[in-house]
Each structure stands twice: as structure tokens, then as C-alpha cells.
Amino acid sequence: MPLNADLAIDARGVDKRFGDLLAVAELDLQVQKGHIYGFLGPNGCGKSTTIRMLTGLLTPTRGEISVLGMAIPQQAEALRRRIGYMTQKFSLYEDLSVRENLQFIADIYGLGARESKRKIDELIDTYHLDAQRQQLAGTLSGGQKQRLGLACACINEPELLFLDEPTSAVDPQNRRDFWEQLFDLSERGTSILVTTHYMDEAQRCHQLAIMESGHIRAKGNPQALLEAMPLHVIEIAGHRLRQLKSHLSQFSEIPSAAQLGDRLRVLVDKQIADPIPWLLEKSRTMTGQLTPEPLSPNQFNASQLKPNQLSLVSPNLEDLFVSVTGKGLKTSREAADVTR
Numbered sequence: 001m002p003l004n005a006d007l008a009i010d011a012r013g014v015d016k017r018f019g020d021l022l023a024v025a026e027l028d029l030q031v032q033k034g035h036i037y038g039f040l041g042p043n044g045c046g047k048s049t050t051i052r053m054l055t056g057l058l059t060p061t062r063g064e065i066s067v068l069g070m071a072i073p074q075q076a077e078a079l080r081r082r083i084g085y086m087t088q089k090f091s092l093y094e095d096l097s098v099r100e101n102l103q104f105i106a107d108i109y110g111l112g113a114r115e116s117k118r119k120i121d122e123l124i125d126t127y128h129l130d131a132q133r134q135q136l137a138g139t140l141s142g143g144q145k146q147r148l149g150l151a152c153a154c155i156n157e158p159e160l161l162f163l164d165e166p167t168s169a170v171d172p173q174n175r176r177d178f179w180e181q182l183f184d185l186s187e188r189g190t191s192i193l194v195t196t197h198y199m200d201e202a203q204r205c206h207q208l209a210i211m212e213s214g215h216i217r218a219k220g221n222p223q224a225l226l227e228a229m230p231l232h233v234i235e236i237a238g239h240r241l242r243q244l245k246s247h248l249s250q251f252s253e254i255p256s257a258a259q260l261g262d263r264l265r266v267l268v269d270k271q272i273a274d275p276i277p278w279l280l281e282k283s284r285t286m287t288g289q290l291t292p293e294p295l296s297p298n299q300f301n302a303s304q305l306k307p308n309q310l311s312l313v314s315p316n317l318e319d320l321f322v323s324v325t326g327k328g329l330k331t332s333r334e335a336a337d338v339t340r
């Protein structure tokens, strides 16, 4: 099938090999214009490598890429004028002021004096950097650096923005404000591909892909992905949950059990039709082996676990993430694709 030039990004069958390492394998990625597309995955899974191929900085070992209708890497030079790229380290010049950093980027893009002044003033206002206009970038706070990084990436009014972990050192309020700014850009038609390790950010995306070991394990609309998740999520309230966790982790139908305060959040394969009685039964097989000593009244005794201590809850994106990466793969080997 020919690549779709109407998409912001269309990549098909893309591999990137570094020596023996297949860093990206059979990547298929379609990003619609104006969408915010989230890219998730554990450290080292291939997200930055993918972005570097999509921006033409790296040549794929195999496969085809079209970005804004241009063949990449062949037309990478022309593409660069139409995209913005904010790397993990923001690439700011610490010895230059906020205004000088913006001026430097404006000069690289060849903006004339009047145009660059107009654009710099507009960006300083949009990204709330007026009080820091003359301050050296190296002395800015994490949130201010991030806003300056985004302002620099937007100086050429890009049609497509690549943001590689843009919020890694930023507090929740600044992250929230940052995402509001991304939606302002998206509403004005800018397409955005953003990598993140934060599930609340993934939830905000129009579409997302979860990558692991170079492969996309799931992609689609966040809500549709949750609905298609092949796992039940059960929370168990009680004490001595560490013992119960290690006991339950031995069952192949349970890809993950993780404690949240006084509850154990357990993922159970949907092939188990009635997960609460099933979990009660599995939990009860623990007694004796793990607690041979007499239990005091407030200690957890799985044989006395009552059905009302177990509740079926809605899955969240963290559940989805663990279900399609790492250990979770034992129950969901097929990549989920609910793109719509």
C-alpha cells in the first residue's frame, strides 16, 4: 500500500539496526494532522531512535517514511523547516539569555529582523517568560527551561512538533500548563508526537502507541485501548499484602500484582470468566505455606479473605502499560491495534 501523504506521519515496516541490536523493528505508525500522538515505552525501547528516523537524523535500515507528505530521509533538509524538535535536554545555550536563545534559533531559520522580533515577543508572551527575558538560560528553573525549549521549537511555526520527554523534570502544575499549551497548538492545526513516561499525559493524547524492545505492542485511542484490554483488574483490601502478592505472582493468569497503599491491584487474564471467585480460591491456597506461625487478629489470612474485600475496578493506562510490556506479555502476546 502506498504511503498516505495526507497524514502528518506515515511510517511502514521501519527497522533500525545498530550492529547486532535491532533497536526498532517493523514500525508502523500513522499520525493524523492536528493530533497529539503519545509515544510510551520503557527506557531504551526505541522511542528516541524512532523520532530521529522520522526527523531524518537517522537513516532506517529498512522501511518507508513519509512526514508531511515528504519522503524521509531523502527530503529531510526541506522537512526541517516545517518541523520543531524538542529533545530531552532542550538544547538551550546556558550562557545566552532567554531572548538571545530565541534570537539564535530565529537566525538559524533565517527570519528577518522585523519578523524575528515579532515572533520572539509573541513566544515570550505565550510561554510566560517576560520576567526572564534577559536572564541566562542556565539559571532558569526546570519549568522555565521547558517553556523556553518549547518556545524555541515553535519559532518557525512548525506544522509538526516532535517532543522527546518534554516534561521529565517538571512539577505537576507546570506539566498541566504545558499540556494546555500543547492543546492550544493542536487546535491551531499543529500535529504533535510526544514521548512520555507519565500515564496522566498519555491519557490526554488523541492516540498513543506503547513500544517495547523496538516493537509497538499496542496503539490506538486511549479509551479504546482500555476497553480492548484482555485483562480484569481486581483490587484486594487487606493486610500482609506482600505475601499475597508473591503467592499470586506464580500464576500464569496473573501478569501483574502491585500494591497501592492497603490494596493489592491484581491483573487477571480475561479468559477467567469469573475472576473474583477464582482469585479467592487461588488466594486461599496460600494459607499455611506462607504463614505457618499463628496469626494475630490484624494479620492477613488468605483463608479468611471475604468476597467483599475484592472489587472489580476499571483499568487504567498503567495497567495497560504493564499488560503489554515485560511480564505482561505472557498473557497478551498479540499487539493490540485499536486505531480509530
Ligand SMILES: Nc1ncnc2c1ncn2[C@@H]1O[C@H](COP(=O)(O)OP(=O)(O)OP(=O)(O)O)[C@@H](O)[C@H]1O
Pocket: 018, 021, 023, 041, 042, 043, 044, 045, 046, 047, 048, 049, 050
Ligand atoms: N547510535 C547508536 N548506536 C548504538 N546503539 C544505539 C544508538 N542509539 C540508540 N542505541 C540503542 O538503541 C536502543 C534504543 O534507544 P533509544 O534511545 O531509542 O531508547 P528510548 O526508548 O528513547 O529510551 P529512553 O526512554 O531511556 O529515552 C538502546 O538500547 C540504545 O542503547
